[in-house]
Amino acid sequence: MKVFSFLLSALAFLTSAYFFIVDFRITTESNHLIYMGMLITLMSICILGIILNAPYVFKTKRRAKSFTYSSYMQQRIKNKSFDSQLGLM
Numbered sequence: 001m002k003v004f005s006f007l008l009s010a011l012a013f014l015t016s017a018y019f020f021i022v023d024f025r026i027t028t029e030s031n032h033l034i035y036m037g038m039l040i041t042l043m044s045i046c047i048l049g050i051i052l053n054a055p056y057v058f059k060t061k062r063r064a065k066s067f068t069y070s071s072y073m074q075q076r077i078k079n080k081s082f083d084s085q086l087g088l089m
Helices: 002-022 030-057 071-075 080-086
Strands: none
16 A cells, blocks of 8 residues: 555656646746646645655565574574584584
8 A cells, every 4th residue: 555655646746747847937827826836735745755655665674584693592502403403503
């Protein structure tokens, strides 16, 4: 669900940025100023959605190696026959 939200935010940002660039002109017409203000608001909401969902999309997976080098492994009682079977010695 987070990936879908991230992709939807990115797509909406790109679409609104396209229309902002295409329709940009310097004018004092109130309708155009309101339209540009709404596009800027939409782009800022999309940026916020991208920032909030990015850690969930790009998080790294934990590996099993992090458990083999824990503090428990260093403090445990050594068993030579068990360690030689697993190759820990």
